[in-house]
Amino acid sequence: METSRAEYTKHIQEVVYTPDAHLGFGWHVWREMARELIQSRELMWRLFLRDLSARYRQSVFGYVWAVMPAIVTVVTFTYLKSSGTLPIGETNIPYPAYVLLGMSVWQLFATGLTRTTQSLVQARDIITKINFARETLVLAAFGESIFNFLIRIVLIGVVFAWFRVVPAWTIIFVPFVLIPLALMTVGFGFILSIANGVFRDIGNSLTLVLTFAMFLTPVIYPPPTQWPKVLINYLNPISPFIIATRDLITKGTLSQPDELLWVSVFSLIVFLVAWRIFHLAMPRIAERV
Amino acid sequence: MWYGFHDILRDTAGLRSQSDRLRRKEFWAVDDVSFELKKGETLGIIGPNGAGxxxxxxxxxxxxxxxxxxxxxxxxxxxxxxxGAGFHPQLTxxxxxxxxxxxxxxxxxxIDKKFDAIVEFADIGDFLDTPVKHYSSGMFVRLGFAVAIHCELDILVVDEILAVGDTAFRRKSSERMKELIMDGNTSIILVSHNMQTVEAIADRAILLNGGKMLYSGNVNDVVAEYDLLMRPRHRERVGASQGAPLKKGGLELVKKYDGYAGDEVSIRGVWLESADGECRTRFSSNEDVAVCVSYKNCSNITIQHGFVWVTFINEYNVNCMGARLRLGEHGTPSILPESCILRVWFRPLQLATSNYKIAIHFFDKTFLVPYSTGHYGYVKVVNDIPTITPGVKSPVCWPPCEWNLDTSLGKEDRKT
Structure with a gap:
C-alpha cells in the first residue's frame, strides 16, 4: 500500500476549474480525452457487465431476449412475403436468412442508438454526484448492442446451416465494415444522449423514428434499383453498411465500394466531432440532466 | 431547458459562454466564496438548507x-x-x-486488495451476495461509505452522510476519517448539519447562507455563528421612524406597550458598550458589557426614588437576567437627572448564546406608574460551547462561579 501511495503521489496533477478552460478544439484537449478514456477502460467493462447482468437477471429466458426482436421480425416479414402481402423482389439467398442478416446489422445500429441515447439520463444519479469519464456510460451502453449482435451471429450461423447457404470467403472483411458503423452509432449516440439530457423528447421519439427509418433502409428488401427509390442506397448513411455486409457474405464482391468509403470517412468524422462535443457539454449536462 | 441548449451550443462553438451574467430567474447558487485548504487539513462547510x-x-x-x-x-x-450512487439494485x-x-x-x-477491509467495515455479513435492493437503508449506506472511504484519495469531500447509519457506524466512520487525517495525506472537506461531527473532525469551517460566505475561521467560532443563525428570530417591529436608532451601532425600539406607559421619560438611544468603550451588537458570554441608555425627562414630574429596570429577553421571550436600580442606592442621586446617559455594567455578561432584546423601564417609587417601557434589539451573544446532545441544554446564564475540588476526602478513603 505504501509503495502504491508513493508511486501515485509522483503523478499528482493539479487541476484548475475555470469557466472557460474547457472550451475550444485544441490539441491538448484531445490528448486529455484519450487519456481519460484509456484510464477508464476498466470502468467501461464494469458498467457493461453491470447493465448486462442486471438486464437479464430475474428473467426466465435470459439472453434469448437478445435475439427475440430479430426472430419476430424475420418471422413476420417472411410470412408477409410468402403470402404475397408485401411485394418484395427476389433475393439471392433464401429470404429468412436474407432478412435476418439485414436485421442483425440494422439492430446493431438501432439498439445501440436507443441504449446510448438513454444512457446518460438513466445514470443521472451518478452523473450529478460523481466525477468520472462519462464517455464510459455511452460506450458501455453500446457494448450491450455489440453483445446482442454477437448472440445473433450464432442465430445467423444456425439459419445459414439450415438453408445450406455457404458464405463467401470475403466474410472475413465484414468487421472492417462494422467498425465504421459502430463509430457512427457511438457518434450519434454521444450527440443524442446529451440532447436527451436536455430535451427528453429525443429519447421518446427515437423508437418511432427508428421504426420508420428501418423501412428507408434496405433491411427487409433488397437494395432498390429504380429511381427515386435508389436514393435510399446513397442518402441513408446506414444503407451502405448493410448492403456491404450482405455483399461480402453472400456475393463476394462489393456493389457500392465508393459509397462505403465515403460513409466510413463520414462516420469517423461524426465520431470524433461528437466525442468532442460530448466532452465539452458534460459539465452543462451535470447541471441539467 | 433552453438555457442548457444554449450553453452547450456556445461551449461547442468555443465561444465564451456569457455565463458570468445572470439570465432571467437565475441566481448565484454560490457567490464570492473563497477558501484555501492545505494538505492534511480539514474544512467543515456548514449552513442552512439551500445555502449552496x-x-x-x-x-x-x-x-x-x-x-x-x-x-x-x-x-x-x-x-x-x-x-451508494451508482449501486444497481438488482446486483449483489x-x-x-x-x-x-x-x-x-x-x-x-x-479493489481485490481492499475487498475484505471494505466488507468488514461495512459489516454486512451474510448479505454480501444478496441484491442490494433487499438491503436495509443502513446497510446500503454502510456499504457505500465503506467503498468510498477505502479509495486512496488526497481530498475527500463528504456531504452529510454521517447523519445516516446507527451510532456505532457513525463512530466507526468518524474514527476512520480521523485516521485519515492523522496520516496527514488526506484533506477532508466535510458538509454536515450535525455540529458535533463538524467540531469533532474539522479544524476550520466556513458558514454559507444563500450562496454567500458569512463567516470563515476556527471551527468553534463558525459553529457558534451557525447556531445563532439557526435560532428563531423575532420580527416584531414598530414604525420605522420610531425604531431608528439614535446612535450608530445603537439598538432599535422593537416593542412598545402603548397606552400603559406615559412618555414622561423619552429614550433617545440604547446601546451596548464593551470594556474598551466600543459600541457593538455582538458580544461573547465572558465579556464585560455595559448597557447604556440616553434619556430625557420631558415632563415636569420629579422622579424621586424611582426605579430603572434593564433586563435581557432571549428569543424564547424569557427574561433571562436583569438589573434593577432604585434611585438613591448604589451611590446614585435620589432624583433622576433631567437628561443623562445611564450605564449599567454586567461583569461579565454571562448570557448563553441567543439573540436578545433589552427591556428598559422607568418607574416611580411605588413601582406602579411606568414612565417609559420598551424593548430594544437585537444583541447577539455567542457562547463558544454549543450543545446539541439531547438532555444537555445550556442554562440561560453562566454566572462567574468559584470552584473547589477537594481531594482530601478521597485520599482518606483510600487509606482506610
Missing part, C-alpha cells in the same frame, strides 16, 4: 464548472456526495463493490 453547500462540493469535484472564478485542486478528489453487494469502486476510480486489483 452541495453546489460548492460539486464544483470542487469537477462535476460542474463554475461560471465565474476558479478552483485550483492538486490531487485525487473523491466525493461522497451521495452514498459484491458486484456493486466492484462497480462503485471502478466509478470512484479504483482498479480491479486495488
Amino acid at each position: 453547500k452541495t453546489t460548492l462540493l460539486k464544483m470542487l469535484n469537477g462535476i460542474i464548472i463554475p461560471d465565474k472564478g476558479n478552483l485550483r485542486i492538486k490531487g485525487r478528489v473523491g466525493a461522497l456526495i451521495q452514498i 453487494g459484491r458486484e456493486n463493490i466492484y462497480i462503485n469502486g471502478a466509478i470512484l476510480g479504483m482498479g480491479k486489483r486495488e
Whole structure:
C-alpha cells in the first residue's frame, strides 16, 4: 500500500476549474480525452457487465431476449412475403436468412442508438454526484448492442446451416465494415444522449423514428434499383453498411465500394466531432440532466 | 431547458459562454466564496438548507464548472456526495463493490486488495451476495461509505452522510476519517448539519447562507455563528421612524406597550458598550458589557426614588437576567437627572448564546406608574460551547462561579 501511495503521489496533477478552460478544439484537449478514456477502460467493462447482468437477471429466458426482436421480425416479414402481402423482389439467398442478416446489422445500429441515447439520463444519479469519464456510460451502453449482435451471429450461423447457404470467403472483411458503423452509432449516440439530457423528447421519439427509418433502409428488401427509390442506397448513411455486409457474405464482391468509403470517412468524422462535443457539454449536462 | 441548449451550443462553438451574467430567474447558487485548504487539513462547510453547500462540493469535484472564478485542486478528489450512487439494485453487494469502486476510480486489483477491509467495515455479513435492493437503508449506506472511504484519495469531500447509519457506524466512520487525517495525506472537506461531527473532525469551517460566505475561521467560532443563525428570530417591529436608532451601532425600539406607559421619560438611544468603550451588537458570554441608555425627562414630574429596570429577553421571550436600580442606592442621586446617559455594567455578561432584546423601564417609587417601557434589539451573544446532545441544554446564564475540588476526602478513603 505504501509503495502504491508513493508511486501515485509522483503523478499528482493539479487541476484548475475555470469557466472557460474547457472550451475550444485544441490539441491538448484531445490528448486529455484519450487519456481519460484509456484510464477508464476498466470502468467501461464494469458498467457493461453491470447493465448486462442486471438486464437479464430475474428473467426466465435470459439472453434469448437478445435475439427475440430479430426472430419476430424475420418471422413476420417472411410470412408477409410468402403470402404475397408485401411485394418484395427476389433475393439471392433464401429470404429468412436474407432478412435476418439485414436485421442483425440494422439492430446493431438501432439498439445501440436507443441504449446510448438513454444512457446518460438513466445514470443521472451518478452523473450529478460523481466525477468520472462519462464517455464510459455511452460506450458501455453500446457494448450491450455489440453483445446482442454477437448472440445473433450464432442465430445467423444456425439459419445459414439450415438453408445450406455457404458464405463467401470475403466474410472475413465484414468487421472492417462494422467498425465504421459502430463509430457512427457511438457518434450519434454521444450527440443524442446529451440532447436527451436536455430535451427528453429525443429519447421518446427515437423508437418511432427508428421504426420508420428501418423501412428507408434496405433491411427487409433488397437494395432498390429504380429511381427515386435508389436514393435510399446513397442518402441513408446506414444503407451502405448493410448492403456491404450482405455483399461480402453472400456475393463476394462489393456493389457500392465508393459509397462505403465515403460513409466510413463520414462516420469517423461524426465520431470524433461528437466525442468532442460530448466532452465539452458534460459539465452543462451535470447541471441539467 | 433552453438555457442548457444554449450553453452547450456556445461551449461547442468555443465561444465564451456569457455565463458570468445572470439570465432571467437565475441566481448565484454560490457567490464570492473563497477558501484555501492545505494538505492534511480539514474544512467543515456548514449552513442552512439551500445555502449552496452541495453546489460548492460539486464544483470542487469537477462535476460542474463554475461560471465565474476558479478552483485550483492538486490531487485525487473523491466525493461522497451521495452514498451508494451508482449501486444497481438488482446486483449483489459484491458486484456493486466492484462497480462503485471502478466509478470512484479504483482498479480491479486495488479493489481485490481492499475487498475484505471494505466488507468488514461495512459489516454486512451474510448479505454480501444478496441484491442490494433487499438491503436495509443502513446497510446500503454502510456499504457505500465503506467503498468510498477505502479509495486512496488526497481530498475527500463528504456531504452529510454521517447523519445516516446507527451510532456505532457513525463512530466507526468518524474514527476512520480521523485516521485519515492523522496520516496527514488526506484533506477532508466535510458538509454536515450535525455540529458535533463538524467540531469533532474539522479544524476550520466556513458558514454559507444563500450562496454567500458569512463567516470563515476556527471551527468553534463558525459553529457558534451557525447556531445563532439557526435560532428563531423575532420580527416584531414598530414604525420605522420610531425604531431608528439614535446612535450608530445603537439598538432599535422593537416593542412598545402603548397606552400603559406615559412618555414622561423619552429614550433617545440604547446601546451596548464593551470594556474598551466600543459600541457593538455582538458580544461573547465572558465579556464585560455595559448597557447604556440616553434619556430625557420631558415632563415636569420629579422622579424621586424611582426605579430603572434593564433586563435581557432571549428569543424564547424569557427574561433571562436583569438589573434593577432604585434611585438613591448604589451611590446614585435620589432624583433622576433631567437628561443623562445611564450605564449599567454586567461583569461579565454571562448570557448563553441567543439573540436578545433589552427591556428598559422607568418607574416611580411605588413601582406602579411606568414612565417609559420598551424593548430594544437585537444583541447577539455567542457562547463558544454549543450543545446539541439531547438532555444537555445550556442554562440561560453562566454566572462567574468559584470552584473547589477537594481531594482530601478521597485520599482518606483510600487509606482506610
